[in-house]
Amino acid sequence: xxQLAESGGGLVQAGGSLRLSCAASGTAFSINxxxxxxxAPGKQRELVAVITSGxxxxxxxxxxxRFTISRPNARNTVYLQMNSLKSExxxxxxxxxxxxxxxxxGQGTQVTVSS
Numbered sequence: 001x002x003q004l005a006e007s008g009g010g011l012v013q014a015g016g017s018l019r020l021s022c023a024a025s026g027t028a029f030s031i032n033x034x035x036x037x038x039x040a041p042g043k044q045r046e047l048v049a050v051i052t053s054g055x056x057x058x059x060x061x062x063x064x065x066r067f068t069i070s071r072p073n074a075r076n077t078v079y080l081q082m083n084s085l086k087s088e089x090x091x092x093x094x095x096x097x098x099x100x101x102x103x104x105x106g107q108g109t110q111v112t113v114s115s
Contacts, residue, residue: 002026002104004095009109016113017083022095022106024076033098034071034078038091038111045094049080062088085113 008020024031035050049059049069057069068081078095090113095106 002028002031002097002099004097004104004106006093006095006106006109009093009111011112011114012085014085014087014113014115016085017081018085018111020080020082020093020095020109020111022078022080024078024097024104028076028097030099030101031076031097031104032100033096034076035096035098036069036078036080036093037096038089038093039108040088040091043091048093050096051078082111085111087113087115089113 003025004022006022012018032053033050036048037045038048039045047060049067051057051069051071066084071078092108092110094108097104
């Protein structure tokens with residue numbers, strides 16, 4: 001089993017920055033891809049950014065150039081640096097860890113952007 005623990009959400013003004021962190025524990029050695037998804041009220045959960053153990057990244061078009069995902073030394077901690085935040089970035093952000101068998105999810109961390 002894998003456990004994911006997020007931190008770093010909060011309230012920020014539009015144009016500001018936040019950094020989210022996610023630490024994996026348990027059988028975290030089995031994780032290959034880690035990433036961030038978000039879900040705003042009334043909307044489906046959507047991909048924000050993912051990073052493989054080899055360092056390849058993929059971003060949603062809406063966050064390209066503003067958000068950066070990182071995973072130092074391909075270990076089981078992943079960060080999401082969010083800059084130039086917009087009101088539409090407000091959501092619950094979920095950490096995801098993917099093994100060859102299944103997806104694991106964190107409990108989510110709230111990001112609120114005030115205008």
